[in-house]
Amino acid sequence: MIEEASRIYFARRAAEEEERAASTGDPVAREAHRKLQRVYLERASVGDRQPLPDVVG
Numbered sequence: 001m002i003e004e005a006s007r008i009y010f011a012r013r014a015a016e017e018e019e020r021a022a023s024t025g026d027p028v029a030r031e032a033h034r035k036l037q038r039v040y041l042e043r044a045s046v047g048d049r050q051p052l053p054d055v056v057g
């Protein structure tokens with residue numbers, strides 16, 4: 001349940017950053033909002049799961 005709540009939180013934050021990127025006239029701020037949006041979308045897709053380490057050998 002906690003994992004699902006965190007995924008919803010990050011999805012909402014991604015949507016907020018998308019809106020902020022669309023509404024700003026400053027290209028530097030727009031890029032910052034787009035970068036944050038990508039980070040939040042990534043977190044929404046994986047939730048609190050830790051990525052598996054690369055296993056060599």
